[in-house]
Amino acid sequence: MSTMTSFRLDRAISIGLIHPFSHMLRRQRAPRVPILMYHGMQSEVAGRHPYYETNTSQERFAAHMKFLHENGYTTVNLHEALEAMMTGRNSEKRVVITFDDGFRDFYTHAFPILAEYNFKATMFIVSGLTANETVCADGKEYMTWAEVREIHARGIQIGSHTVNHPELYKLGPNQVEYEVRQSKETIEDELGEAIQSFAYPYAFPEDDKKFTSHLRELLQTHGYENGVCTIIGTARPDDDWFFMPRLPVNSFDDLRFLEAKLEGGYDWLHKPQYLFKMTKKFWQEQGQPIESR
Numbered sequence: 589m590s591t592m593t594s595f596r597l598d599r600a601i602s603i604g605l606i607h608p609f610s611h612m613l614r615r616q617r618a619p620r621v622p623i624l625m626y627h628g629m630q631s632e633v634a635g636r637h638p639y640y641e642t643n644t645s646q647e648r649f650a651a652h653m654k655f656l657h658e659n660g661y662t663t664v665n666l667h668e669a670l671e672a673m674m675t676g677r678n679s680e681k682r683v684v685i686t687f688d689d690g691f692r693d694f695y696t697h698a699f700p701i702l703a704e705y706n707f708k709a710t711m712f713i714v715s716g717l718t719a720n721e722t723v724c725a726d727g728k729e730y731m732t733w734a735e736v737r738e739i740h741a742r743g744i745q746i747g748s749h750t751v752n753h754p755e756l757y758k759l760g761p762n763q764v765e766y767e768v769r770q771s772k773e774t775i776e777d778e779l780g781e782a783i784q785s786f787a788y789p790y791a792f793p794e795d796d797k798k799f800t801s802h803l804r805e806l807l808q809t810h811g812y813e814n815g816v817c818t819i820i821g822t823a824r825p826d827d828d829w830f831f832m833p834r835l836p837v838n839s840f841d842d843l844r845f846l847e848a849k850l851e852g853g854y855d856w857l858h859k860p861q862y863l864f865k866m867t868k869k870f871w872q873e874q875g876q877p878i879e880s881r
């Protein structure tokens with residue numbers, strides 16, 4: 589499906605149907621904090637449906653940051669977002685800006701814009717792809733430790749995104765433990781500071797309660813305080829603090845769509861997302877081939 593002609597059903601429903609109502613109801617509800625999820629900072633798009641795109645052009649990213657600035661958003665880290673939600677103080681507009689994977693284009697394309705607005709952000713790095721020289725894997729360049737130390741020194745919080753970026757639920761218990769523990773240790777050794785946050789790589793298997801509760805225990809055991817995943821939605825205090833939902837954003841998010849997402853207008857998508865995962869799992873269990881994401 590060409591991206592130019594793809595009908596954005598998710599955009600149409602969010603802006604036309606849900607956002608106007610979420611806006612009306614927002615004040616009466618529990619405090620929510622939107623956590624934005626960015627990946628690469630490239631102009632090229634993959635040519636899939638915009639929903640699956642992970643790149644954001646520098647121009648679009650700059651427009652997003654300008655929008656947050658002009659609309660009075662305060663950027664916070666996950667710990668501060670949780671604290672604000674727990675104390676129920678919701679007079680301020682807060683947002684958490686996150687990036688996954690530690691791509692070098694963050695350093696060259698996103699960080700200068702964040703610095704311009706004095707914005708906080710959290711970068712989840714893959715410790716096994718971070719080295720003293722730039723690592724290039726699958727056509728992507730990753731930041732070096734010197735670059736990670738530099739952004740960290742200038743206000744970017746660093747979190748763990750495992751050692752090897754695997755689909756954790758497919759690994760044995762020892763390997764899962766290694767990915768969680770070793771990534772944290774390596775980053776802490778390099779930065780000389782405790783790592784609080786974890787980001788689950790790939791689609792989060794939220795329907796597999798046995799796996800997710802085991803993983804939560806591991807994260808707690810190894811001293812993590814919080815984390816995020818790919819569940820869609822704005823974060824609420826009653827969410828699992830280790831697997832908080834996020835709002836995926838990319839080059840296709842114009843300011844109206846971004847605003848709808850920030851204000852809870854995209855949260856409805858979690859139900860179809862969950863249903864899709866369950867359906868996929870059902871067919872896999874039946875041994876039927878199904879096109880994977």
Ligand SMILES: [Zn+2]
Nearest residue numbers: 688689789790
């Ligand atoms: Zn990732």
